[in-house]
Amino acid sequence: MSRLNRTDRPYDLVLFGATGFVGTLTAEYLAAHAPKDLRWAVAGHDEGKLERLRERLPGGAEVGVLHADVTEPAGLRALAEHARVVATAVGPYLLHGGELVAACADTGTDYLDLTGEPEFVDLVYVRHDTRARETGARLVHACGFDSVPHDLGVYYTVQQLPEGVPLTVDGYVTADAAFSGGTLASALNQFARGRRVLAAARDRRRHEPRLTGRRVSVPTGAPRFAEEVGAWALPLPTLDPQIVRRSARALERYGPDFRYRHYAAVRHLPVAVGGIAAAGAVLAAAQLPPARRWLSGRLQPGDGPSAERRARSRFAVRFVGEGGGRRVFTEVAGGDPGYDETAKMFAEAALSLAFDDLPPTAGQVTTAQAMGDALTGRLRAAGITFRVAAIRPASSPV
Numbered sequence: 446m447s448r449l450n451r452t453d454r455p456y457d458l459v460l461f462g463a464t465g466f467v468g469t470l471t472a473e474y475l476a477a478h479a480p481k482d483l484r485w486a487v488a489g490h491d492e493g494k495l496e497r498l499r500e501r502l503p504g505g506a507e508v509g510v511l512h513a514d515v516t517e518p519a520g521l522r523a524l525a526e527h528a529r530v531v532a533t534a535v536g537p538y539l540l541h542g543g544e545l546v547a548a549c550a551d552t553g554t555d556y557l558d559l560t561g562e563p564e565f566v567d568l569v570y571v572r573h574d575t576r577a578r579e580t581g582a583r584l585v586h587a588c589g590f591d592s593v594p595h596d597l598g599v600y601y602t603v604q605q606l607p608e609g610v611p612l613t614v615d616g617y618v619t620a621d622a623a624f625s626g627g628t629l630a631s632a633l634n635q636f637a638r639g640r641r642v643l644a645a646a647r648d649r650r651r652h653e654p655r656l657t658g659r660r661v662s663v664p665t666g667a668p669r670f671a672e673e674v675g676a677w678a679l680p681l682p683t684l685d686p687q688i689v690r691r692s693a694r695a696l697e698r699y700g701p702d703f704r705y706r707h708y709a710a711v712r713h714l715p716v717a718v719g720g721i722a723a724a725g726a727v728l729a730a731a732q733l734p735p736a737r738r739w740l741s742g743r744l745q746p747g748d749g750p751s752a753e754r755r756a757r758s759r760f761a762v763r764f765v766g767e768g769g770g771r772r773v774f775t776e777v778a779g780g781d782p783g784y785d786e787t788a789k790m791f792a793e794a795a796l797s798l799a800f801d802d803l804p805p806t807a808g809q810v811t812t813a814q815a816m817g818d819a820l821t822g823r824l825r826a827a828g829i830t831f832r833v834a835a836i837r838p839a840s841s842p843v
Contacts, residue, residue: 462535463487470788534552553580561591589787
């Protein structure tokens, strides 16, 4: 159980932003898969939409409805005080997430989000980690495709390797999926804030305690053909490697000297070159307000791919880990990464914080650090694959 007794608060879980695209998918997943005794509520600023959502949910009569708005700190604090766990799907988090995470840190309420925004994560650490440690709140970011498969995938891979020795892990991501309006808005917002992202990272490093007696690194790497997976490996400048880094810093199981590199895996060189060019074009366009507004207008927040499009989508993250004379190949895989599987990961992470017997943690923590084995087990039971593909002697031919 969470450190808050079930009788201390009216709800075990409150889902904030439940009428957005991913929020609705998460609410539907909870209604279909949550334990019967879960006391939960949907929350947001439009009570009419929330009521209509509740009416559509199986067993919706038992689901509470709470009004809260990102512009009203008093209402967000009241929301936090009503819940043992708050899961928020309201992004971009840099614009809309600060007051809620502050309320959760101050009231000892566990907090989860879906952010892929490194600036937001670093600002939360500097501003709220200390207070969350005082109150016992667990602040867990990136509880969807950013960054659960990568964080738990590395955690799972490390467990297949010897203890107490230097370890290296490379992750190779393949995904076939479409964007929602909220995801596009968050990405464009981050692309336009490069200097502020770097400043927030530097400020975090000034506040983080030094790691003594161990070493953890997450170098960017360079584009290359990766024979171990038979694909071109393109460095992915996402939040994921930073989340892995924080898990490795927190958990001694990652060994005395740990290194992780994070790549997109692309089979064909022309596609790889085209992907680099397209990413560069979007990054450049995001620096210009008119171009950024035009790109944002292609999808509105709340818009997203159809159920049919999502049903065709898949993801796989293959990991190659090495250490202590052993080389291991593992994989985490599932269906639509951005939405269906993200809703599943988000809901199961929230349920894990609410109900599972977890290691004692507080402050800003990662999914591997706070919920590692428990959440991995939940996701495997829910249909996401964690498997060992092969174990060989170190540096043996693929």
